[in-house]
Amino acid sequence: MQFAQRLEKIPPYLFAEINQKRDKLIAQGIDVINLGVGDPDKPTLAHILQAMHEAINDGSTHNYPPYQGIDEFRETTAKWMERRFGVKDLDPIAEIISAIGSKESIHNTFLAFVEPGDYTLIPDPGYPVYRTSTIFAGGHPYVMPLKPENNFLPDTERIPEEVAQKAKLLWINYPNNPTGAVADLDFFERLVAFCRNYDILLCHDHAYSEIAYDGYKPPSVLQIPGAKDIALEFHSLSKSYNMTGWRVGFVVGNSMGIKGLSQVKTNVDSGVFKAIQKAAIAAFSTTEEQLQSLVSNYQNRRDVIIKGLQSLGWSIKPPKATLYVWVPVPQGYTSAEFTSLLLDKCAIIVPPGNGYGSQGEGFFRIALTIPEARMKQAIQRMRDAGIRYGE
Numbered sequence: 001m002q003f004a005q006r007l008e009k010i011p012p013y014l015f016a017e018i019n020q021k022r023d024k025l026i027a028q029g030i031d032v033i034n035l036g037v038g039d040p041d042k043p044t045l046a047h048i049l050q051a052m053h054e055a056i057n058d059g060s061t062h063n064y065p066p067y068q069g070i071d072e073f074r075e076t077t078a079k080w081m082e083r084r085f086g087v088k089d090l091d092p093i094a095e096i097i098s099a100i101g102s103k104e105s106i107h108n109t110f111l112a113f114v115e116p117g118d119y120t121l122i123p124d125p126g127y128p129v130y131r132t133s134t135i136f137a138g139g140h141p142y143v144m145p146l147k148p149e150n151n152f153l154p155d156t157e158r159i160p161e162e163v164a165q166k167a168k169l170l171w172i173n174y175p176n177n178p179t180g181a182v183a184d185l186d187f188f189e190r191l192v193a194f195c196r197n198y199d200i201l202l203c204h205d206h207a208y209s210e211i212a213y214d215g216y217k218p219p220s221v222l223q224i225p226g227a228k229d230i231a232l233e234f235h236s237l238s239k240s241y242n243m244t245g246w247r248v249g250f251v252v253g254n255s256m257g258i259k260g261l262s263q264v265k266t267n268v269d270s271g272v273f274k275a276i277q278k279a280a281i282a283a284f285s286t287t288e289e290q291l292q293s294l295v296s297n298y299q300n301r302r303d304v305i306i307k308g309l310q311s312l313g314w315s316i317k318p319p320k321a322t323l324y325v326w327v328p329v330p331q332g333y334t335s336a337e338f339t340s341l342l343l344d345k346c347a348i349i350v351p352p353g354n355g356y357g358s359q360g361e362g363f364f365r366i367a368l369t370i371p372e373a374r375m376k377q378a379i380q381r382m383r384d385a386g387i388r389y390g391e
């Protein structure tokens with residue numbers, strides 16, 4: 001028996017290796033502090049659980065769901081887009097589709113639009129799925145470096161003409177995993193113009209749209225007039241409402257994009273469990289107060305980590321959004337060397353920046369998904385091990 005060649009081209013899943021190391025240390029009885037995983041540590045909000053209990057007791061939710069989502073889910077989604085971003089007049093049938101978490105829909109977009117030999121334009125560092133799904137579809141990933149000096153935004157002027165001509169998809173993700181960077185409407189406007197010029201489907205992965213701090217509200221690319229002609233936006237309820245295990249999200253925007261996704265979906269997977277869609281409808285009515293209580297928990301952790309790193313010599317600004325702090329490694333270390341040092345000397349797990357692409361070299365990522373007390377402990381372990389930035 002032999003794996004298909006495409007599997008051999010896929011780099012090992014970053015967290016598979018990290019989890020292996022973690023399990024080994026835990027088996028040795030070592031108290032490991034895992035600052036690695038972007039999975040919320042708190043339960044799903046109570047009103048969503050309540051809606052789920054009711055929906056699951058209703059036998060009409062138990063059969064096959066419609067592929068694209070139940071009408072009520074798509075209509076509520078359209079209303080949420082208007083309330084949250086001021087994006088009006090979305091057609092719930094032609095311009096919205098439900099997704100089994102945004103990862104499913106991200107992958108399916110590559111299957112729907114990328115031919116063997118086509119280019120995709122993907123951020124580096126970036127969410128690894130953009131690269132692997134390009135490979136699954138037989139395309140060539142062309143990386144757009146995200147550099148600190150450009151505030152971790154890609155520079156489309158550096159994309160060679162022949163690559164732009166052959167590109168089918170351009171992926172962006174703001175608030176950004178792993179850098180924590182954010183983007184404004186001017187940036188979105190420039191990208192919409194670029195993609196329109198080259199007839200590229202602009203794909204905005206908005207997985208962290210609600211996880212933002214200090215009163216900041218991340219915008220939608222669909223706020224740009226005419227963006228619907230060329231753009232899809234990928235939303236997820238995973239991080240917004242502590243629902244990573246539920247697998248629910250949606251895609252909104254260009255009707256041809258939605259049609260392509262719908263065609264892949266009807267052939268490779270199924271709709272979202274109807275009871276989960278009903279619970280998601282309840283999630284869309286989460287009040288600002290409820291959301292702020294979830295977000296302020298991360299904000300406090302962010303402040304603990306930033307203060308702790310600053311006390312160890314790092315000069316680092318607090319990110320405005322996401323569950324992540326993107327941290328430069330001290331001089332003289334590669335990302336892999338420094339993260340190994342953290343593991344060996346402090347039993348702290350963090351992913352090395354180059355796990356998100358070669359441009360991530362020189363960084364590591366901290367996730368804000370463990371309690372403040374554990375974060376303080378992690379900083380103390382670093383202090384005790386003599387780890388400092390800039391010395």
Ligand SMILES: Cc1ncc(COP(=O)(O)O)c(C=O)c1O
Pocket residue numbers: 038100101102103104127173177205207235236237238244248249
């Ligand atoms: C940038 C980004 N996009 C998409 C996802 C996938 O989220 P989900 O499939 O849970 O919606 C993640 C998860 O970590 C992510 O970081």
